[in-house]
Amino acid sequence: MVTTPEPASNDVPARDTAPDGVAVRVRGLVTRFGSQTVHEGLDLDVRQGEILGVVGGSGTGKSVLMRSIIGLRAPQAGTIDVLGADALARDPEQRSLIERNTGVLFQDGALFSSLTVGENVQVPLKEHHPDLSDSLRYELSLLKIKLAGLPADALDKLPAQLSGGMRKRAGLARALALDPPLLFLDEPTAGLDPIGAAAFDRLIRTLQKALGLTVFLVTHDLDTLYAICDRIAVLADRRVIAAAPVEEIERIDHPWIQEYFHGPRGRAARDARATGPGAD
Numbered sequence: 001m002v003t004t005p006e007p008a009s010n011d012v013p014a015r016d017t018a019p020d021g022v023a024v025r026v027r028g029l030v031t032r033f034g035s036q037t038v039h040e041g042l043d044l045d046v047r048q049g050e051i052l053g054v055v056g057g058s059g060t061g062k063s064v065l066m067r068s069i070i071g072l073r074a075p076q077a078g079t080i081d082v083l084g085a086d087a088l089a090r091d092p093e094q095r096s097l098i099e100r101n102t103g104v105l106f107q108d109g110a111l112f113s114s115l116t117v118g119e120n121v122q123v124p125l126k127e128h129h130p131d132l133s134d135s136l137r138y139e140l141s142l143l144k145i146k147l148a149g150l151p152a153d154a155l156d157k158l159p160a161q162l163s164g165g166m167r168k169r170a171g172l173a174r175a176l177a178l179d180p181p182l183l184f185l186d187e188p189t190a191g192l193d194p195i196g197a198a199a200f201d202r203l204i205r206t207l208q209k210a211l212g213l214t215v216f217l218v219t220h221d222l223d224t225l226y227a228i229c230d231r232i233a234v235l236a237d238r239r240v241i242a243a244a245p246v247e248e249i250e251r252i253d254h255p256w257i258q259e260y261f262h263g264p265r266g267r268a269a270r271d272a273r274a275t276g277p278g279a280d
């Protein structure tokens with residue numbers, strides 16, 4: 001695997017392992033918007049090396065949770081630890097360490113529309129490794145684009161010239177630019193047709209295994225949950241009511257879980273896993 005260079009000696013050391021096997025630890029999280037309480041004492045562990053699927057009804061605070069973990073919004077209370085660093089610290093060194101160790105794919109890809117795909121992938125490289133030569137940066141962006149399953153000629157295209165599925169892959173290439181051990185994905189298969197969604201699921205699983213990634217994945221897609229997630233965390237009643245493998249989650253006697261996992265779509269996703277190409 002090609003890796004980005006070691007930081008300079010006066011820099012914060014890269015940290016790519018969790019001290020105790022827990023890559024992300026959230027404790028007592030409280031999130032409020034005005035009089036609306038979204039999270040009330042939410043606890044969650046993301047274990048190193050797993051794909052954790054985060055599910056819950058609309059408005060239960062999945063995206064806000066993800067944004068809090070990656071430091072885009074400060075909660076009213078609680079602690080968030082990412083690879084042993086305090087994610088809520090304002091200390092720029094801690095922030096930089098977390099930024100360098102996390103890749104994020106937002107729902108719409110969040111690419112800069114005026115930059116080519118290659119330039120988009122180079123943005124984090126320029127920010128965190130300004131000393132890299134242009135040619136090395138170019139080579140790295142090409143590598144990431146190929147890793148994300150895009151053809152080399154996608155490098156010089158603008159995001160608007162790509163299909164929705166290709167834009168997601170370009171966003172994934174950018175998320176992987178710094179070789180982060182932690183990947184955050186917000187609704188990665190939303191808007192993709194079933195074949196494209198299944199291909200994207202397989203890509204995430206393949207990359208996760210090959211690169212040893214820890215993945216936090218917000219989704220509504222039952223097929224994704226059954227196909228690639230090691231554990232599922234369910235948000236309801238302003239907290240994580242369960243975090244376990246899908247077979248255990250299905251059995252929990254909670255109205256939202258029963259409706260979600262045992263409705264027609266849940267049954268179809270379960271059947272697809274049992275009979276599909278990925279079945280054991």
Ligand SMILES: Nc1ncnc2c1ncn2[C@@H]1O[C@H](COP(=O)(O)OP(=O)(O)OP(=O)(O)O)[C@@H](O)[C@H]1O
Pocket residue numbers: 033038056057058059060061062063064065
């Ligand atoms: N910046 C904001 N200002 C005010 N309210 C917000 C803000 N961001 C989120 N909320 C509210 O917080 C709640 C949780 O939002 P969030 O986007 O995390 O939900 P979600 O679980 O991801 O939902 P969905 O599955 O529909 O995407 C919602 O009620 C939303 O309206």
